[in-house]
Amino acid sequence: MNLAANANIALYSSMIVYTLAMLAFTWHLAARVPTIEGVRVEDREAVLVGSGSRDGEPAAPETPSTPYAAGLVGEQTLKSRQRGNIALMLTYLATALLVSSVLMRGLAVSRPPWGNMFEFATAAAAAVGVAYSVLAKRNHWEWLGVFIVAPILLVLGLSLTELYTEAGELMPALKxxxxxxxxxxxxxxxxxxxxxxxxxxxxxxxxxxxxxxxxxxxxxxxxxxxxxxxxxxxxxxxxxxxxxxxxxxxxxxxxxxxxxxxxxxxxxxxxxxxxxxxxxxxxxxxxxxxxxxxxxxxxxxxxxxxxxxxxxxxxxxxxxxxxxxxxxx
Incomplete structure (x- = not known):
């Protein structure tokens, strides 16, 4: 039961850190607003439409018709990079706390920790957090963070308020x-x-x-x-x-x-x-x-x-x- 209690503490802690991460990702997006004054469309790199070959032939490049279609990312400002890094660090910490919560719950009941809806929801949220953390680190997806962390928080909140189940034995069919x-x-x-x-x-x-x-x-x-x-x-x-x-x-x-x-x-x-x-x-x-x-x-x-x-x-x-x-x- 101590492990189950510690699992709940880790879960609440992860929600607090995820909330900070969500705010940090929002802060990061505020620094990403591009400037389009003086942009010449013809100077922008052509954009590939589609993904390779829908009909077996490579997709042809298409020149954007407006600066907005050219992908005006350019060099991120130092402020934007710093805020994005802070948000990612918070996401890594929150995800680690959530994964530890799931693991402690499993150790508390000596079985895989997804035998009911509460356990399934928290474990699924942890899977989303881990997947995003891995992909974001590799692909620099700071811009996606708020759209992933917010649903994780929603699921965890509903899990605690509507789905919470005390740690216990599995139903026979699940063994x-x-x-x-x-x-x-x-x-x-x-x-x-x-x-x-x-x-x-x-x-x-x-x-x-x-x-x-x-x-x-x-x-x-x-x-x-x-x-x-x-x-x-x-x-x-x-x-x-x-x-x-x-x-x-x-x-x-x-x-x-x-x-x-x-x-x-x-x-x-x-x-x-x-x-x-x-x-x-x-x-x-x-x-x-x-x-x-x-x-x-x-x-x-x-x-x-x-x-x-x-x-x-x-x-x-x-x-x-x-x-x-x-x-x-």
Whole structure:
């Protein structure tokens, strides 16, 4: 019980540090507002539209029609870099605290710490934090931080206020080595989908402002070009889709072991397949020549909405009564 109590302390501590990180990321974005006076469009580097080959041929470069479409990032100011580094350091610390909370919870109950919705939500938030921390350090994604940390904070807050469950034993159906395999891969997939969603939403905003330049630029104009954001979102979502495919297959194998059949038309099973289908449709649309990338992105965003439904309504609403209802205790 001391470990469980310490896990809660670490969880509260991580929320405090994540809050500071969110404020620091906002502070960082305030220093990223670009200046466009005197910018000549013809001096800007051409932007590659799409991601390589939708129809087997390399994408042709397209010269931006406005300074806003040229990606006016340039050299970040010293102030912007300093604020971004502070925000990232705080994110690393908060994520370390959250991961330690999840680990202590697992040690307290001597099992994988995702046997109920509270544990699943906090572990999933930790997965998002770790994934973002790794990718941000490698790719300098300080500009994305506030759009990742804010949802993490929201999930942790709801977990403590609405989903909190005392540490205890697993339900019999969950006592399987598949719990560690199936659910842990699902965490990583959801983390990828979350990051892909955030970048995809920014892509839509960025593209809109490229097509209809605002009178006054803000931090949106300091982001990578819409083409670059779209490619990045596609790559991240592709990784999530591959992992989700494994999650679906592993879940079917576990169902055969636990209930004697690979498929029972359980609401959780159905929504897991719905998510896979929507993201498969996105991948197909994205790879089809002539399809507007914006339309494909709307499909990806719909896929993430399905992810949210799967891990909230399907687990918590009595309408979706099924074999997985123990996960909502």
């Amino acid at each position: 399987s080595y598949w719990l560690g395999i199936h659910v842990s891969v699902a965490f990583i997939a959801v983390a990828m989908f979350t990051i892909g969603f955030a970048i995809g939403a920014l892509y839509l905003v960025r593209r809109h402002r490229e097509e209809k330049p605002p009178a006054k630029p803000n931090f949106i104009e300091s982001l990578p070009t819409s083409a670059a954001l779209e490619r990045t979102s596609y790559t991240v979502n592709m990784v999530g889709f591959i992992l989700w495919t494994f999650t679906l297959i592993a879940g079917a194998i576990w169902a055969k072991e636990a209930w004697g059949a690979y498929w029972q038309w359980d609401p959780k099973e159905v929504w897991t397949f719905v998510i896979w289908t929507v993201y498969a449709a996105y991948m197909h649309s994205r790879a089809t020549a002539g399809v507007d990338a914006r339309k494909s992105m709307y499909i990806a965003l719909a896929g993430f909405v399905a992810v949210i439904i799967n891990f909230t309504l399907v687990n918590l609403v009595s309408t979706f009564v099924g074999m997985h209802n123990y996960s909502g205790m």
